[in-house]
Amino acid sequence: MSPPIDPIEFELFKNALFSIADEMALTICRTTYSSVLRDSMDFSTAFADRDGKLVAQGLTLPGHLGSIPTALEVVVERYGQTMVEGDVFAMNDPFDGGMHLPDIFVFKPLFVEGERIAFAATICHHTDVGGRVAGSNAADSTEIYQEGLRIPPLHLYQAGVRNETLFRLLETNVRVPVKVLGDLRAQLAACHIAERQFHDLVQRYGVLKVNRYMAEVIDYAERLTRAAVADLPDGEVSFEDWIDDDGIDLGQPIRLFCTMKKQGDRMTVDWTGSSPQVKGAINNTLSYTKAASYCAIRSVLPGDIPNNEGVFRVIDVIAPEGTIANAVLPAACAARGLTGFRMVDCAFGALAMLVPDRVFAASDGGNTGISIGGYHADRKPFIFVDFACGTWGGRPWADGLEGNANMLANMASVSVEVIEAEYPVQITAYELLPDRMGAGKFRGGAPYTRSYRFLEREAVLQIRSDRRTFRPYGLYGGHPGQPSENQLIRDGETTALPSKFTMTIREGDVYRHDLAGAGGWGDPLERDPEAVLKDVRNELLSPDKAARDYGVVVEAAPWRIDAAATADLRDRLRRGRGDAPLPTIRWQDPEAGDVA
Secondary structure, three states, rough: OOOOHHHHHHHHHHHHHHHHHHHHHHHHHHHOHHHHHOOOOOOOEEEEEEEOOOOEEEOOHHHHHHHHHHHHHHHHHOOOOOOOOOOEEEEHHHHHHHOOOEEEEEEEEEEEEOOEEEEEEEEEOOOOOOOOOOOOOOOOOOHHHHHHOOOOOOOEEEOOOOOOOHHHHHHHHOOOOHHHHHHHHHHHHHHHHHHHHHHHHHHHHHHHHHHHHHHHHHHHHHHHHHHHHHOOOEEEEEEEEEEEOOOOOOOOOOOEEEEEEOOOEEEEEOOOOOOOOOOOOOOOHHHHHHHHHHHHHOOOOOOOOOOOOOHHHOOEEEOOOOOOOEEEOOOOOHHHHHHHHHHHHHHHHHHHHHOOOOOOOOOOOOEEEEEEEEEEEOOOOOEEEEEEEOOOOHHHHHHHHOOOOOOOOOOOOOOOHHHHOOOOOEEEEEEEEEOOOOOOOOOOOOEEEEEEEOOEEEEEEEEEEEOOOOOOOEEEOOOOOOOEEEEEEEEEEEEOOOOOEEEEEOOOOOOOEEEOOOOOEHHOOOOOOOHHHHHHOOOOOOOHHHHHHHHHHHOOOEEOOHHHHHHHHHHHHHOOOOOOOOOOEEEEEOOOOEOO
């Protein structure tokens, strides 16, 4: 039998291993070429054991939780018996372990004295991988073959020798090869950093102990996850939500249906009942459906559980083939992020019935994908990619957040200064919108608007958005948020645009996107009037809407609550909806004293 594990030494090893994954993320951030990685941070890093089981993930995207092990499993199955030191593998094929074509995986097996011990793993969203639309993420593609270059698991380096064929193939099929190959080198740099630091760990602990401790890190996460899941109530619940349409069959809603089953220390997330795969490019691969499912459940568990294979062992994900949750060839999936984000909201809706004290209302619907691609006067190509998100639903204990990335994608907003310095785009507005958040005892987060003025002669604008028809839901009496909007301002005239489209824009055109407001949590008539007044004074809420949604009468000068009018209005609103009379309560008006 093996000797007992030294808990202090194990803790030191675990933290050292996690720091390697984080150092990989920092390496990509510091060495990358594109703003989608450097500023939006749409990438992930990870460390896996010799069999490809995830041991540690860097502090990056939850949306990649299910993707790295799925992709690495395919690589190990195909090349596991022939891997040698100096090999590096790349792939992006959604139907061979990947997610969508812009996400390129790079895996480097790590060897010690000829024995494979671990893998360094990275995944980055690349600015372009070819296809019919610049940015390679159009929502209105109808089959995978339109979307860009599909890379099955291939050697990027073989025994240390660069695969010139693959590099040349990439270089000649993408619009911005300097950025794409520069970002690919950033992934390689991260893997090299991981290799060097891992060898330091091996020298310190020895191969046998490193293997044992990596297995223990996974087992440790599994024990913590099982214990946390066991504390949740048993039961089976279902929730339904809808995507507006797929951008092709306009006005045809697409069903998401999630059933959560909790029994003992296991959970199942079943997407049976969701829509069949669609024509538009919003189909999910199984790996991304897994990521959304893991993310939702992981968010209601303690924060100190490591994100690795141990968590996945406790959660079963079911998604029938041929559905929007698990598409098959020739499904288009470039804009699959939209569906993944909406799946998190759908899963939260189910979880809200199991653990109502831990789940917030619907967010803005996930990030809106914005791509502007074209050519400068000297025919030099440019591609601007931005992801807009920023509102969380009202929480059982507090208002929803604004200006915060979606739960599934821990991504930042590209700064105005960077956009205007690197692209022919001017940001003419970037501000929070009033009267758009869902009302509640705890309101939803306030959405923002952003306007993009195009400065070159001509380009293609591609938009992936949603939550136009089916607004972000509220919970336990909370109201839904207001819908998203797209507008084009051309020659002084404003035209409403659909939620998903591809079009040509010209110099001087302004594209404006308004995010959807997040849903509220709880009865709006139970909201603290002082919180309503604060929102009015911060110009997030108009006095009229304060009265209409919250029954709070705000006097514009000197910005105070009319306590008597508020009590009367709330009473009338409650009677109007048929509520039973409430017992007399007292609340403190700081200027007028106690008012019953």
